[in-house]
Amino acid sequence: MTDTHAHKLPSDIGGNEAGPVDTIDHGMRFWERQANALRSTLTRKGFVKTDELRRAAEELGDRYSQLHYFEITTSALRAIMIEKGHMTEAELKAKMDDIRARFNVPDEMESPIKKGKAQST
Amino acid sequence: MNEPKSHSVGKSAYAPAPGRRFEVGDRVRVKRRFPPGHRRTPTYIRGKVGEIERICGAFPNPEELAYGFDGEPKKVLYRVRFAQKEVWPRYTGPDRDLIEMEIYEHWLEPAMAGTSDEKK
Numbered sequence: 001m002t003d004t005h006a007h008k009l010p011s012d013i014g015g016n017e018a019g020p021v022d023t024i025d026h027g028m029r030f031w032e033r034q035a036n037a038l039r040s041t042l043t044r045k046g047f048v049k050t051d052e053l054r055r056a057a058e059e060l061g062d063r064y065s066q067l068h069y070f071e072i073t074t075s076a077l078r079a080i081m082i083e084k085g086h087m088t089e090a091e092l093k094a095k096m097d098d099i100r101a102r103f104n105v106p107d108e109m110e111s112p113i114k115k116g117k118a119q120s121t
Numbered sequence: 122m123n124e125p126k127s128h129s130v131g132k133s134a135y136a137p138a139p140g141r142r143f144e145v146g147d148r149v150r151v152k153r154r155f156p157p158g159h160r161r162t163p164t165y166i167r168g169k170v171g172e173i174e175r176i177c178g179a180f181p182n183p184e185e186l187a188y189g190f191d192g193e194p195k196k197v198l199y200r201v202r203f204a205q206k207e208v209w210p211r212y213t214g215p216d217r218d219l220i221e222m223e224i225y226e227h228w229l230e231p232a233m234a235g236t237s238d239e240k241k
Contacts, residue, residue: 007157014165015209055159055187084189 010064011057032070039077048080056080136178141197142226147173149201150232151224159187162228170232171203174221182225197226 028036042048056076057064064072081087143149153168161183176199181192205218212218 007155007160008164009160012164014163049186049189051159051183051186051192052189054183058159 009058010061011054028070035070035074035077039073042077042081047086048077048084052080053077056083136180138176138179138197141176143173143199143229145173145175148232149173149229151201152228152230159184162224166203166208166222166224169203169208171201171207174200174202177223198223199226199229201229
């Protein structure tokens with residue numbers, strides 16, 4: 001009874017087999033709070049619209065099911081900010097390189113807040 | 122969730138919805154269409170028949186807002202009530218179980234009383 005058609009969005013999962021439900025509250029990580037605040041501010045100030053972000057999230061396609069919630073919303077925010085010309089890929093990359101160097105984070109998979117190391121250097 | 126008192130008299134509206142096509146109690150069928158793009162009606166409810174439970178108001182069309190347009194003209198949003206057994210043919214819960222969903226007018230068309238759509 002599940003419909004299969006060309007335009008079914010990755011977020012349109014009603015009726016799919018879901019498996020066991022994780023009922024543990026995992027809270028929010030530091031970067032997730034930061035990212036959520038940024039999304040909220042940019043929405044409130046009119047740079048992006050919630051509906052645009054939802055559309056960009058759907059356009060992640062297969063990545064949608066592989067990413068966590070805040071990774072999806074942040075990826076969508078990145079896409080819409082670039083799409084609307086508020087920033088460019090080059091500007092974003094330059095800023096990320098700048099911040100990565102400032103915090104001495106060798107790998108983005110590691111925590112962005114390495115307090116001890118950042119203060120001692 | 123606080124429900125407005127006017128709900129029970131069948132004319133509730135959270136926001137003005139002039140020129141609307143449906144009223145509370147009308148039987149409606151969700152259009153069975155699959156256009157590409159950002160669509161606000163889940164696949165599993167398309168083609169199903171339900172009843173207008175309330176009129177939520179008229180709002181900028183999210184399917185236009187999603188692409189940077191202003192969402193005008195506004196679309197009337199309804200809360201539609203479906204029997205779970207209508208939505209899920211193999212549903213094993215009680216017959217009285219319902220699912221309610223908010224659906225924009227352009228996704229709805231009139232349905233005759235008691236009809237359902239299980240065509241695939």
